[in-house]
Amino acid sequence: MDKRQTIVLCADDYGMSDGVSAGIEELVALGRLSATSAMTSLPAWRRCGPRLRQLVAEHPIDVGLHLTLTDQRPLTRAISLADDGRLHSGWRLMGSAFAHTLLLDEVREEMCAQLDAFEDVWGAPPDYIDGHQHVHLLPGVRTVVIEEMARRYNGTAWLRSCHEPVAHARARGIGFTRAVAIGTLGLGLEAHAARFGIPTNDSFRGIYDFTDRPPYAEVFRRSLTGPGNRILVHCHPGHVDDELRTLDPLQEQRERELAYFASPECGEALDAAGMRLGRFRDIEPESCRRAA
Numbered sequence: 467m468d469k470r471q472t473i474v475l476c477a478d479d480y481g482m483s484d485g486v487s488a489g490i491e492e493l494v495a496l497g498r499l500s501a502t503s504a505m506t507s508l509p510a511w512r513r514c515g516p517r518l519r520q521l522v523a524e525h526p527i528d529v530g531l532h533l534t535l536t537d538q539r540p541l542t543r544a545i546s547l548a549d550d551g552r553l554h555s556g557w558r559l560m561g562s563a564f565a566h567t568l569l570l571d572e573v574r575e576e577m578c579a580q581l582d583a584f585e586d587v588w589g590a591p592p593d594y595i596d597g598h599q600h601v602h603l604l605p606g607v608r609t610v611v612i613e614e615m616a617r618r619y620n621g622t623a624w625l626r627s628c629h630e631p632v633a634h635a636r637a638r639g640i641g642f643t644r645a646v647a648i649g650t651l652g653l654g655l656e657a658h659a660a661r662f663g664i665p666t667n668d669s670f671r672g673i674y675d676f677t678d679r680p681p682y683a684e685v686f687r688r689s690l691t692g693p694g695n696r697i698l699v700h701c702h703p704g705h706v707d708d709e710l711r712t713l714d715p716l717q718e719q720r721e722r723e724l725a726y727f728a729s730p731e732c733g734e735a736l737d738a739a740g741m742r743l744g745r746f747r748d749i750e751p752e753s754c755r756r757a758a
Contacts, residue, residue, distance in 0.1 A: 669694030
């Protein structure tokens with residue numbers, strides 16, 4: 467019996483560009499990822515999604531919706547969420563959320579459009595939902611997300627929690643300030659989701675400042691330390707291409723992460739930590755298990 471602990475390793479931003487998508491696909495084929503989150507409002511999702519679907523048939527992983535409410539173009543009119551056809555920045559969205567001025571009907575409409583786009587390409591519901599720049603944690607947005615997940619999927623899809631106890635983040639020693647800030651945004655999400663029968667992870671890792679000091683190998687190694695029963699490590703691997711350069715400032719970091727995960731060093735780090743990769747259902751709490 468394999469006694470290693472199972473964790474979910476999730477690559478964000480599939481569908482942001484052809485290069486990002488191709489890099490994630492390479493890691494799926496190598497068995498170095500167990501989940502990826504899709505940005506279904508971007509054109510590359512419809513171009514690349516069918517290819518990912520064929521790949522996942524041979525190399526099963528979970529595929530979820532990366533709810534996108536910042537910086538990119540929306541699928542709906544999103545009048546209050548966008549200017550000149552582009553969604554507001556993360557800071558502006560956050561300000562509106564905490565001022566309680568978000569028009570939640572527009573948030574719901576955009577989320578439903580992105581879910582429809584996911585299902586149109588994938589032919590099935592998402593395995594889980596999370597948020598680009600963690601927008602699913604924001605006041606109001608989280609309520610919409612949980613209500614729609616309960617309505618559409620009745621507890622069959624997971625929701626990403628981004629909370630990590632402060633002591634655990636401090637002991638890890640990398641990305642502490644960001645981890646605490648993001649974790650504070652996510653306080654109460656797990657309990658809220660549980661009231662609707664929606665399962666969540668109980669440990670969120672992989673946060674750092676996107677520099678190369680320390681090297682990404684050290685970031686990942688430390689992400690494998692500390693307690694947790696349902697551990698999720700998120701990452702952002704991918705190839706940089708011209709499309710990505712027009713869409714997102716996170717570029718060279720993606721190449722560094724991709725090179726690390728494709729290397730033997732990644733597998734060695736997992737073995738040394740006594741961990742292996744698995745899907746959300748492999749870490750599902752007993753209270754959420756369903757009869758086969």
